[in-house]
Amino acid sequence: MVNTGINDSIMKKSKKVSIPYSNMSYATQPGRMVRFFRVCFINQIYQFFRLNIKIMKIVVGGHS
Secondary structure (H helix, E strand, O other): OOOHHHHHHHHHHOOOOOOOHHHHHOOOOOOHHHHHHHHHHHHHHHHHHHHHHHHHHHHHHOOO
């Protein structure tokens, strides 16, 4: 067995403890641009029609 001495005492002091359900255990918060695009009405209309066109392509392709 190897005697680590100083390294062993440092490892004991720097033991990382995670607390469940703390703020650090949740996901990161979105940035300013992400929050802007989530509430931007023009972007929501664009995404709505983009998704509908994508779905229509799948439906029309299945009926040919």
